[in-house]
Amino acid sequence: MNITVNGNQINTDSTTLISIIYAYYPNSKENLKGIAIAINGEIVPKSEWNSYNIRENDTIELISATQGG
Amino acid sequence: MKSELFEIAGETFTSRLILGTGGLSSLEILDSILKVTSSEIATVAIRRVDPNQKLSIFNILSDNKIKILPNTAGCYSATDAVKLALLARESLDTNWIKLEVIGDDKTLLPDTVELLKAAETLINMDFKVLAYTSTDLIIAKRLMSLGVSAIMPLASPIGSGMGLEHINGLIRIVEEVETVPVIVDAGIGTASDAALAMEIGASAVLVASAITKAVDSIVMAEAIAKATEAGRLAYRAGRIPKQLYAVPSSSSSDMPNL
Numbered sequence: 403m404n405i406t407v408n409g410n411q412i413n414t415d416s417t418t419l420i421s422i423i424y425a426y427y428p429n430s431k432e433n434l435k436g437i438a439i440a441i442n443g444e445i446v447p448k449s450e451w452n453s454y455n456i457r458e459n460d461t462i463e464l465i466s467a468t469q470g471g
Numbered sequence: 472m473k474s475e476l477f478e479i480a481g482e483t484f485t486s487r488l489i490l491g492t493g494g495l496s497s498l499e500i501l502d503s504i505l506k507v508t509s510s511e512i513a514t515v516a517i518r519r520v521d522p523n524q525k526l527s528i529f530n531i532l533s534d535n536k537i538k539i540l541p542n543t544a545g546c547y548s549a550t551d552a553v554k555l556a557l558l559a560r561e562s563l564d565t566n567w568i569k570l571e572v573i574g575d576d577k578t579l580l581p582d583t584v585e586l587l588k589a590a591e592t593l594i595n596m597d598f599k600v601l602a603y604t605s606t607d608l609i610i611a612k613r614l615m616s617l618g619v620s621a622i623m624p625l626a627s628p629i630g631s632g633m634g635l636e637h638i639n640g641l642i643r644i645v646e647e648v649e650t651v652p653v654i655v656d657a658g659i660g661t662a663s664d665a666a667l668a669m670e671i672g673a674s675a676v677l678v679a680s681a682i683t684k685a686v687d688s689i690v691m692a693e694a695i696a697k698a699t700e701a702g703r704l705a706y707r708a709g710r711i712p713k714q715l716y717a718v719p720s721s722s723s724s725d726m727p728n729l
Contacts, residue, residue: 404646406701407623408519408520426520426522427520427522428522429522429524429525429527433530435529435530435533435564435634436527436529436530436562436563437520437562438558438559438561438562439511439561440554443554444606445557445558445561447561448561463519463558464519464520465517465518465519465520465558466517466520466527466529466562466564467515467516467517467520467527467528467529467532467539467541467559467562467563468515468516468517468518468528469489469492469493469494469515469516469528469683470491470492470493470514470515470516470517470518470542470544470570471493471514471515471516471540471542471544471571471677471679
């Protein structure tokens with residue numbers, strides 16, 4: 403399945419959102435605090451990450467706080 | 472003099488220096504800057520995760536018990552600013568947002584038309600909006616009537632270090648905006664700029680580049696923190712009026728016949 407994560411085209415066998423998050427951002431395995439996800443422009447609440455199924459061509463934005471302001 | 476508290480959106484703070492974390496050369500010095508400034512609020516931007524990032528600014532600020540103020544920097548429309556604010560709320564578990572809607576790349580001046588639209592939408596979504604705005608008093612009043620939690624007029628363009636370029640505009644806002652704090656944001660270049668902003672009656676200052684891009688960020692952080700405090704004290708003390716001609720400080724009566 404082809405998806406896009408933060409602008410990068412990725413081919414993956416995973417179907418759950420949480421496995422995509424862990425694969426893309428391994429540090430998140432220790433702590434999911436401070437990050438948020440939008441898929442195809444819609445925010446997916448943290449409570450749904452474990453059960454959310456990714457579909458072909460989904461565009462995922464994985465964001466966190468960084469220096470700014 | 473007894474330290475006084477000030478309030479933003481129902482929360483009280485002692486330090487009137489809000490730290491902008493933009494421009495930090497590394498996250499390693501953030502701890503030291505926070506210690507010398509005693510800042511209680513720090514801003515962050517919302518961006519794509521860097522998968523190789525080792526230190527997390529979220530963790531450093533949380534460990535130091537700093538109130539995290541996410542911003543919408545990088546947004547050029549109300550629509551984008553609202554979307555980024557929603558991501559900020561989801562990731563950081565806060566309904567505070569420093570709302571920035573930028574007008575153009577060269578000046579980074581606020582687009583106040585889009586700002587008003589975004590502020591209204593976000594306030595209706597229960598956000599506490601701290602609005603980065605121009606020194607236009609009428610826009611400040613419009614923001615106030617929408618119900619923002621703080622007015623944040625710029626001293627001069629972001630990162631310019633030009634100090635209080637439109638000081639009279641800032642004074643009008645400070646004098647006319649009574650119900651919410653006025654936080655002078657952007658353009659502070661050095662300690663005296665922060666002191667001056669506080670002397671004219673601002674509730675607080677937000678400083679990023681002047682600290683993070685100084686040759687020695689930690690020493691500059693201390694200088695600006697002390698200047699912020701000194702400026703506030705001077706405001707509370709009440710300065711003498713400026714006059715074009717001298718007013719003798721020694722008595723002119725009982726002068727001996729020389």
